[in-house]
Amino acid sequence: MTEYLGKVTEGSLSRGLMVRLEAPIEEVRAGRLVAIQGENRRFLGYISDVSLASLSPQLASAPPPSDPFLAQVLAGTGYYGQARVLPKLILGEPSALLEGPQPATAIPPHFSPVHEASQQDVELVYGREDKRRFVVGSPLDMEVKVCLDAPLFVQRSNGVFGKTGSGKTFFTRLLLINLIQKGEAVNLVFDMHGEYGWGRPTESGVEAKGLKQTAVASRVAVFALDREAAQRRRVSPDHIVEIGYEQIEPEDMGLLRQALNLTAIAAEATYTLTKRYRQGWLAKALSLTDEELKELNIPDMTYDNLRRGLDRLRRLPFLVEHPPEDSVGRILKALQEGTSVVLDFGRHSDLTTYVLVANVLTRRLHEIYQKLTDQAQAEGAPGPTPLVITIEEAHRFLAPEVAGQTIFGTIAREMRKYNVTLLVIDQRPSGIDPEVLSQLGTRVLFPLDDERDIEAALAGSQDRAELKNVLSRLPTQRHALILGHALPMPLAIQVEDVTSSQFLSKYGVPRAGEGRPRSKIGDLFPDE
Amino acid sequence: MSGPTTGDAGGKSAMEIAVKVGEVIEARTEEFQAESATLHQPPPLGSLIWVREGEIDIYAVTGSAATGSREPGRQAVALGQDEEELPQAYPQLSKLLRTTFVGLVVGYQEKGELRHYLPPRPVRLHNFVYLCPSEEAQRFTRSLDFLSLLAAQRQDEALGACLRLVSHVHPNAEAFLVGAGRELVPLLAGDVGRLHALLRRLRP
Numbered sequence: 001m002t003e004y005l006g007k008v009t010e011g012s013l014s015r016g017l018m019v020r021l022e023a024p025i026e027e028v029r030a031g032r033l034v035a036i037q038g039e040n041r042r043f044l045g046y047i048s049d050v051s052l053a054s055l056s057p058q059l060a061s062a063p064p065p066s067d068p069f070l071a072q073v074l075a076g077t078g079y080y081g082q083a084r085v086l087p088k089l090i091l092g093e094p095s096a097l098l099e100g101p102q103p104a105t106a107i108p109p110h111f112s113p114v115h116e117a118s119q120q121d122v123e124l125v126y127g128r129e130d131k132r133r134f135v136v137g138s139p140l141d142m143e144v145k146v147c148l149d150a151p152l153f154v155q156r157s158n159g160v161f162g163k164t165g166s167g168k169t170f171f172t173r174l175l176l177i178n179l180i181q182k183g184e185a186v187n188l189v190f191d192m193h194g195e196y197g198w199g200r201p202t203e204s205g206v207e208a209k210g211l212k213q214t215a216v217a218s219r220v221a222v223f224a225l226d227r228e229a230a231q232r233r234r235v236s237p238d239h240i241v242e243i244g245y246e247q248i249e250p251e252d253m254g255l256l257r258q259a260l261n262l263t264a265i266a267a268e269a270t271y272t273l274t275k276r277y278r279q280g281w282l283a284k285a286l287s288l289t290d291e292e293l294k295e296l297n298i299p300d301m302t303y304d305n306l307r308r309g310l311d312r313l314r315r316l317p318f319l320v321e322h323p324p325e326d327s328v329g330r331i332l333k334a335l336q337e338g339t340s341v342v343l344d345f346g347r348h349s350d351l352t353t354y355v356l357v358a359n360v361l362t363r364r365l366h367e368i369y370q371k372l373t374d375q376a377q378a379e380g381a382p383g384p385t386p387l388v389i390t391i392e393e394a395h396r397f398l399a400p401e402v403a404g405q406t407i408f409g410t411i412a413r414e415m416r417k418y419n420v421t422l423l424v425i426d427q428r429p430s431g432i433d434p435e436v437l438s439q440l441g442t443r444v445l446f447p448l449d450d451e452r453d454i455e456a457a458l459a460g461s462q463d464r465a466e467l468k469n470v471l472s473r474l475p476t477q478r479h480a481l482i483l484g485h486a487l488p489m490p491l492a493i494q495v496e497d498v499t500s501s502q503f504l505s506k507y508g509v510p511r512a513g514e515g516r517p518r519s520k521i522g523d524l525f526p527d528e
Numbered sequence: 529m530s531g532p533t534t535g536d537a538g539g540k541s542a543m544e545i546a547v548k549v550g551e552v553i554e555a556r557t558e559e560f561q562a563e564s565a566t567l568h569q570p571p572p573l574g575s576l577i578w579v580r581e582g583e584i585d586i587y588a589v590t591g592s593a594a595t596g597s598r599e600p601g602r603q604a605v606a607l608g609q610d611e612e613e614l615p616q617a618y619p620q621l622s623k624l625l626r627t628t629f630v631g632l633v634v635g636y637q638e639k640g641e642l643r644h645y646l647p648p649r650p651v652r653l654h655n656f657v658y659l660c661p662s663e664e665a666q667r668f669t670r671s672l673d674f675l676s677l678l679a680a681q682r683q684d685e686a687l688g689a690c691l692r693l694v695s696h697v698h699p700n701a702e703a704f705l706v707g708a709g710r711e712l713v714p715l716l717a718g719d720v721g722r723l724h725a726l727l728r729r730l731r732p
């Protein structure tokens with residue numbers, strides 16, 4: 001039997017139902033999933049607010065009860081707790097059995113009893129773990145598992161937001177493992193801090209597993225920008241990525257303007273150069289003669305500024321004039337074979353590199369996906385396997401000033417037209433173009449401090465005020481609010497503990513080369 | 529215990545052990561005056577009392593009591609005697625004085641069914657008034673709907689005394705008092721001073 005919380009006393013569909021609490025108020029948290037049993041229907045909703053009430057204004061202004069007997073008598077009668085519950089779904093309608101839960105368009109009558117939702121309710125709404133669905137956590141203050149529908153999830157670009165240290169990366173790992181395992185999508189992960197391929201020690205000292213240390217290891221390749229750094233971390237990348245001059249485009253210069261200290265005119269000049277020299281522009285730009293500059297109508301000062309910027313760019317070791325191997329080709333090949341690629345930035349985790357490489361590679365891949373999709377469509381064949389591109393520090397690519405020009409902005413806006421979607425990870429959603437935010441299908445929101453970030457993270461969602469209340473009061477450890485396309489109703493969850501032995505025995509495999517049976521948990525954590 | 533016949537039979541056996549405490553001498557629907565069977569010994573304030581009329585039995589809570597001259601308009605005078613010497617010095621005194629008390633009507637029983645509101649008509653004059661036996665008191669106070677009648681008449685002292693007395697016939701006196709207190713909160717939510725004072729009277 002689930003915990004009894006209280007009775008409905010008043011309220012409305014739009015503003016929520018007031019529930020007079022009989023459960024101890026301190027245990028009733030905003031965000032908790034509750035079921036209301038009406039006469040013929042069962043309603044599911046969540047607590048959006050809790051408040052204290054008095055039976056009369058006189059009681060409200062009276063001094064506190066003077067002794068324990070008075071306190072006992074007045075608790076729950078003269079003074080009581082109230083919860084506001086937003087009804088979201090109707091479960092108990094005859095049609096619901098066939099079509100699943102329906103949006104709540106009615107409310108239960110006065111004095112309907114309110115309980116915490118049951119396991120059955122949660123499973124009815126969020127499904128059980130199966131071929132499509134995977135467990136992401138449990139509803140606030142409940143033991144039951146909540147699932148996300150993988151095919152539904154990858155239909156759109158999605159976002160994971162939260163302040164630094166709130167659990168974004170850990171959650172994204174959980175997502176990636178499952179997306180790979182369910183075979184719903186291949187992934188390209190721009191792994192700025194080297195956290196996805198091989199795990200790094202956590203704050204609590206337990207090592208969190210990277211994708212290469214889990215059950216999906218064989219379907220993941222780690223590419224790196226820097227062999228030395230990778231080897232120092234005892235990581236053996238499958239391929240070292242190099243980028244040719246020809247792959248850099250004016251669009252990239254726009255993104256890197258600040259980092260390279262380029263004036264607007266200098267960044268603009270790169271377009272002039274491309275027009276004239278096509279793909280050879282960068283090599284050429286490094287050695288322009290005075291006459292050429294005059295002919296191109298580029299002032300000396302602008303050229304000096306551009307030169308300095310390009311010199312800085314040239315010093316990046318992975319940027320070579322003619323790379324021996326086409327890295328984009330390698331990535332594409334892996335993806336087409338169903339292998340997800342983690343691009344580990346190693347010691348190059350500075351933003352210039354990250355932004356440049358992610359943008360260059362994504363642009364090329366998108367072009368190719370576009371061709372493949374169009375081709376497949378013309379032939380009536382299925383398109384390429386959906387590709388999910390994971391980017392951390394997403395606001396660098398999707399800020400309002402640049403989202404219009406970068407490939408990431410394009411992908412976010414075109415939804416899934418070319419079978420490419422984004423998994424946007426960021427600690428500052430307010431820095432992302434609102435238009436891009438509005439295109440995100442499913443959002444996973446960890447606690448955010450800044451009011452503007454909370455507003456941005458919830459922009460365009462239903463019941464914003466109520467969700468804001470829930471989000472801004474989430475417990476900080478492993479808690480998130482998930483909402484949007486892949487979910488029948490928003491839900492506050494405690495994310496699975498990915499360092500727990502249950503989780504590791506479900507997803508973990510021994511380290512490469514050890515070859516021990518994977519059922520022995522102790523072997524996953526040899527004492528070091 | 530709930531059928532009309534058992535209720536009646538239970539009443540009859542209880543009747544045998546019920547203590548007669550007075551006789552009705554004045555009656556209104558809401559309350560009656562009774563003359564106490566014993567001078568100076570009215571039923572205690574708040575005690576549950578009972579007037580049986582055959583068709584219906586009327587339940588009341590003992591309210592204010594008074595002792596004075598039997599003759600209207602005459603007032604007793606000071607006699608200056610010690611209490612022990614008094615009966616000898618004035619043997620006729622007990623004939624001249626009487627004690628009366630008020631019964632605050634709180635419900636009735638008709639065909640074995642208890643009602644916690646006013647009966648259709650007042651009690652009849654000269655009917656005897658009995659102390660409600662514990663079993664009957666417990667049965668009647670299982671519902672506390674009658675509290676609103678007393679609260680409306682501002683009979684807070686009688687009400688508090690009644691609940692204290694009656695609590696002892698319930699298996700868990702403290703739980704009974706807490707429950708009764710909780711019933712009073714909505715009745716007196718608008719007058720916190722009165723509510724607190726009354727609740728303090730209920731403290732076990």
Ligand SMILES: Nc1ncnc2c1ncn2[C@@H]1O[C@H](COP(=O)(O)OP(=O)(O)O)[C@@H](O)[C@H]1O
Nearest residue numbers: 164165166167168169170202203496497498499
């Ligand atoms: N699902 C989880 N299971 C176990 N520990 C977690 C989980 N999520 C977060 N943590 C803890 O919180 C810390 C920060 O999480 P992380 O994902 O790196 O935050 P972010 O990427 O938002 O900065 C981790 O190092 C880990 O100790």
Ligand SMILES: [Mg+2]
Nearest residue numbers: 165168169170
């Ligand atoms: Mg992180």
